[in-house]
Amino acid sequence: MKPARPIRGLIWQSTLLLRAASLLVPKAQRREWYREWYAEVWHWAHFLLESGHLNSKTRLELARHCWGAFADAAWHRYNQEQFMRALGEAPLSAKFCLTSISLLFFFAILVSGFAPTVRSAFSRLPFYQPDRVASLSFHGNFSHYHEGTLFIP
Amino acid sequence: MEASAKISHTSALILQTIGLGYAYGFDLMEATGLPSGTVYPALRRLEKESLILGSWEEKRSAFNQDRPRRRYYRLTRHGREALAGALKRYPLLAQLAPEGKESKPVRR
Numbered sequence: 001m002k003p004a005r006p007i008r009g010l011i012w013q014s015t016l017l018l019r020a021a022s023l024l025v026p027k028a029q030r031r032e033w034y035r036e037w038y039a040e041v042w043h044w045a046h047f048l049l050e051s052g053h054l055n056s057k058t059r060l061e062l063a064r065h066c067w068g069a070f071a072d073a074a075w076h077r078y079n080q081e082q083f084m085r086a087l088g089e090a091p092l093s094a095k096f097c098l099t100s101i102s103l104l105f106f107f108a109i110l111v112s113g114f115a116p117t118v119r120s121a122f123s124r125l126p127f128y129q130p131d132r133v134a135s136l137s138f139h140g141n142f143s144h145y146h147e148g149t150l151f152i153p
Numbered sequence: 154m155e156a157s158a159k160i161s162h163t164s165a166l167i168l169q170t171i172g173l174g175y176a177y178g179f180d181l182m183e184a185t186g187l188p189s190g191t192v193y194p195a196l197r198r199l200e201k202e203s204l205i206l207g208s209w210e211e212k213r214s215a216f217n218q219d220r221p222r223r224r225y226y227r228l229t230r231h232g233r234e235a236l237a238g239a240l241k242r243y244p245l246l247a248q249l250a251p252e253g254k255e256s257k258p259v260r261r
Contacts, residue, residue, distance in 0.1 A: 039221040040179045046220070065182065068189025075194035 007045045010059055014041045017066040024073035037069050165239035165246055167195050172236055176225040184251040204232035
């Protein structure tokens with residue numbers, strides 16, 4: 001079951017990724033999990049070789065697929081859905097829900113204050129009457145000048 | 154709650170693709186266009202809910218071809234019922250169905 005010579009490097013790289021991802025999988029399921037992924041990668045790499053589609057693009061594609069092993073491994077470890085269901089099934093009151101949303105809302109406002117665009121949009125302008133501010137320039141373009149626009153008291 | 158009411162659109166698409174004869178992870182990824190990070194966790198979830206059944210390929214056939222054994226998935230009776238429910242719930246799902254495995258050239 002030794003991989004063909006031209007794809008040994010590719011298999012080796014993929015194996016490395018899979019081994020790293022497998023550390024996330026609980027020990028009891030790790031062996032089977034790794035075997036499934038390894039078999040998929042092995043077949044995919046051989047298919048690329050035999051069909052003449054082995055190039056840098058397909059190698060990268062295979063590496064990207066291997067990255068998905070981390071998501072799969074994490075699912076085994078944390079089983080997010082179970083967690084979300086457990087949270088959803090807990091008997092929580094409407095008051096709790098409203099308080100959570102309010103807290104989240106105020107937290108978002110608080111955090112957004114640090115964003116430069118938000119801060120400048122809400123900060124006070126340095127002019128007393130911004131609608132009466134005139135800009136003077138020695139190099140200005142007056143092609144759009146209309147009579148009566150310029151007001152000098 | 155009915156099983157079909159719980160499954161997401163993505164899970165339903167995967168169920169449908171398995172129903173068409175695509176039996177292993179990379180094959181499903183190719184048929185659905187979904188990334189491996191989506192397909193595999195969905196397979197685990199579906200298997201946990203007994204909508205699909207995963208089984209290892211026979212040792213002998215893989216050994217004879219000098220290759221590692223693959224894990225194949227197929228729909229259970231419960232899964233077929235869930236798929237029928239999902240097709241009612243997501244009517245556009247049928248349009249997303251890849252062509253049947255039988256009409257495609259088979260990868261070894």
